Amino acid sequence: MVLAPCRVSAVVVLAVLSQSGLAFAQASDTGAVPGGSSGAAVKPAEPAKDAPNKPVIVPPELIHFEHADYPPEALKAGLQAELVLKLTVDKEGNVTKADVPKPVGSGFDEAAISAALKFKYKPATRNGQPVAAITLYRYAFTLTPQAPAAAPPPAPTTGNLTGVVRLADTNSPLAGALVTLTLPSGSAQSITTDEAGKWQAKDLPAGRYKVHVEAPGFQAVENQEEVAAGEETEATYRLAPVTDGIEITVQGERPPREVTRRTIERREIERIPGTSGDALRSLQSLPGVARPPGLAGLLIVRGSSPQDTQVYVDGTLVPLIYHFGGLSSVVPTELLDRIDFYPGNFSAKYGRVDGGIVDVGLRSPDTQCTGDYGVATDKKGCFHGMAQVDLIDGRLMLQGPLPAKDWTFAVAGRRSWIDVWLKPVLESAGSSVTAAPVYYDYQAIVDHKTAASRFSLRFFGSDDKFRIIVTDPAAQDPAFGGALSFGTSFYRAQALYETNLTHSISSTSMLSAGRDNVGFSVGNFLFSLDAYNIYARHEFGFKVAPGVKFNAGLDFAIAPYEVTVRFPQPPRPGEPDPGPFASRPPQESHEKATVFRPAWYGEAELQPTNRLRIIPGVRVDYARDSGHADAAPRAVARYDLIKGTDPERPDQQRLRTTLKGGAGLFYQPPQFQETNPVFGTPGLYSNKSVHYSLGVEQEFSEHVELSLEGFYKALTNQVSRSPNASGAFTYNNIGTGSVIGLEALLKYKPGKRFFGWIAYTLSRSVRRDSPSSPEYLFQYDQTHNLIMLGSYRLGRGWEFGARFRVVSGSLDTPVLGSPALPALYAADSGAYSPLQAQAFSKRLPLFHQLDMRVDKRWQFRTWRFSTYLDIQNVYNNAAVEGLSYNYNYSKQSYQTGIPIIPSLGLRGEF
């Protein structure tokens, strides 16, 4: 699902979360209040703006109270006051900022602020991880009554604690919730809320109580409340529904550094129809991402080639993202913490590519405990497991705590079982199956997380392979017969360390080492790659002043590799068909070398006003293999015409309006075959592009937001080639091109029952091979791409979703028409070579498709079972995916895509 880019700071986000109905009560017993008999009133914070689908939030807990001095003037005048403090509490629990939104004067404001800055909190946590937060604190200044002349009545020793429990999203009272009060001594008392959601406990001994509130189907909350003798403390709690998982979004300390970052929430990933719950496939429903042909898992971003977009796992480049080119992601959804997708104008942190970036974050192991029937609690130290099976594969996952404090683990694995049914299919087609198609992937995570740092060790990998002997070669090109083997595998061992060195300096380090192994052979043709990859990233963040932060980092890639290629020279997109491979002599290249590509970058995050954010940056890349260095300056800016929070009235939310834009330079090195001495031309420069974008984000309601963004990419120095008279090809950097487009996203953010969006992309992508050659539409140009999807929770565990897409047809290169011959007979291979017209000059018919999905979940006391039916192409539209021809290309017809495909999945978890 597409989320509008996260443009609010972590503090603000946590402020919203911290106001989700949790009351922060404090009382003062003596001193702070003249007369010594009164304390701070207990009032709830404002309702949460949007509680569903949020993680378990534990608000900051006051652990050290500082008495305020009673203002002398007020004391003299006999004045009393009550005010609300707005406190910013950092990850260490320190109050870094205190404001009084509604000043009361007479010195009360200053006195309260002075005291509050000395408060000490146990920091707020989000899924157990300390985070900064804003909390409200009501402070009362009352005068102590004069001591009676007569013998005083006995001082009260008990107080009352009352409250109300409400739904977080609607503020409706919640009846039947269980409120449990626990004294420090351990004695407990439980109360059930009435129809008005109210509860009360009278005559409680004075002291601090732990209040735990839970209700089936809702996330439990827990807080500390102070009961003062002779006083009644009121508290309001708001419970959010239990969600399917955490929000996959970046909301922590890292502020946005890009014009557009689209983030997909877990519920959206798992429920988008037509994706079978596959995380990375859901990216194809975002604006700016073209629909790839058929089931191919290509990421075609803003008119670029698939190879122009790279996929990282927490900063480590991975060589492929889908098993067998599109069946499912190599990292299962269950282990994802977030998917950040940058369609362009991305941070200087990323480079070596001029399309888009997908950075997938692996999650910290989940040890959050749940009560009976899945009721969430804030207790930790529990194990979770999951088993899932569908028509393609089966997977297992286990996560939980390790014996050592703050250490957790997660292990997961997946294996396809398509070999079970595909092997007989292939054999019945006359092939001898040596190794049936199979894939598997695996992940292991060990995590250590404290309030100040996170250290994570990971090991993950993937393996796809099959080997068959095709005894019925294709008539179109008999070379593609015989022994055909295919295998790709990779693994990565990765260490990640994040910490705050000081209050103003943060450090993030990533080091990974791994291996890529790719092999493909058919007949006497061969491609084999064996590479040992080492990636190192490190970034320091320096907060030098309020509103000024510098980030400096390095991004190193080192890879000893050995590659063997034995193929005839392949054509480039747009070139005439060279004829069947069958009888062309292969060229061989064997190369053993080490790639070394260091990069350094720096960025400044400037916030001259609370509405404006400017991020200039620069990245310098060096490639030892080409001997070239590229410097790429970039800048993005965001300006809030209307801020989501009114500085004058911080307790009220407003509908945000934000302008955003950016420009930057991006480089992408040539591909292997382009600089290889046998197949290409050494010494090529990097492809170069300049990204421009300008857009606006407008909130229409609490849930509805519109994002509009126009973009333009100017492509220069593009690698191009032409055949030369010596029988080889000469590559050069004289290609040019451009991409222009508009992206619109109207989104309903996930609520209690519904999420959905309408995404539309309008674009045009063109290329020119040389200044003198004609401009042509790029292979992946897609003029219109409209996606409408939504998913609705029907209740009782049922959820229904649908996705409808209308997309411009793909481009195809037609063969010549009469009176010209459409093809020549290549007698040496017994097949025809098509004689083609202008490259990509034929637009195939409009694509449209409806996908639907139904989920049903059963919640048992200790585990949950769910199943889904995902139906692609519900009305069985024969979508055109290409042109097919008869043997001599004299007749043509449309090649249609997948018919209606139902997919059934089963899943159990605890």
Add this chain to the structure above:
Amino acid sequence: MRSSSFSGAARLLRPAAFLGLGLLLSGCGPDFDPPDQLHSLRVLGVQKDKPYAKPGETVTLQMLWEDASPKADGRPIDLKWTPPCFDPAGDLYYGCFDDPSIFGGMFGSGDSTSFKMRDDIISSRPPPTDRRNTAYGVAYVFFAACAGTLTPDPSVGSGALPVACLDSSGKALGSDDFVAGYTAVYSYQEFGNENPVISGFEFNGQKLPDSAICLGADCQMKAEAPALDPADPANGIDCTTTPPDPRCIATCADDGKSSCHGYGIRPLVDRSDPANQEQDAVSVKQTGHGSGEQMWIDYYTDGGGFKSPVRLLNDATAGWNDNYGTEFYAPKDAKISRVWALVHDNRGGVAWAGISLKSQ
């Protein structure tokens, strides 16, 4: 060594991945006439007496063609060849289109021609950048078969063959009556190549007598190949004998479809014949170890159909495939059907054999 990147190299695996996916998920398309069933003017093969020719050697080319068009009925076919096109840009056949000396009317005629490989075909090119690759040259020879008159047509646009086939009224004929193609003759100083050798033919489990088989140039329609001439009863197929001639088969109402009875059929290719067990010398030099030729068999017929029109004969790495035959499905009509098997190797070598079958 200067190369691009491991990441770039890794990207190369994506097409391979999609090939794999393509094998798993075949698309949906219409059923065109299979290429093995002949219903029009077709060229089936061009055999060179030297598939790999050394500089200065003379190469003779022989064409196998058939006019299976319903309009055939003895109509004349114009067969022509172009002069060789040496070392075109990129070693690509379409690099010859812009050379007026190739298509400028210098057509030889008939189903055979010859040319001399240029002496400097190799030496005029820069040496390979990788020592494992062998220096070579290449000559393309274009041919055309036309049920009318062939004529140069330089007016066609870019990328089109500058040749037209016109009927008597000057109208351009289409693909059913006009076939053009090319063959490439590679030239290595140190390597040669032999055409595969077919020693016989087996049908329905029986080896056919030599008199029932045609080989090479003898199979050409116009040639006097007695066993293949259905009009000559003396050399025809007698289905009244006991036991009956194995070439006599029953018609099938489904006309060559897979629902018909399948008759086993294959040319006899002796794997012990050195010509059928050649090493791919170019690959051997590249890899440093043995690498056979990739060999396959194309089956064609003008009546009926096949279970598999292309069969693997030898894989470069996996070796010989003994089960290289296919099954023949009879036509629905009582007729004499001609059947060809063309044995190809991946280095430009080819051999063919033909038989006739009588369905009744």
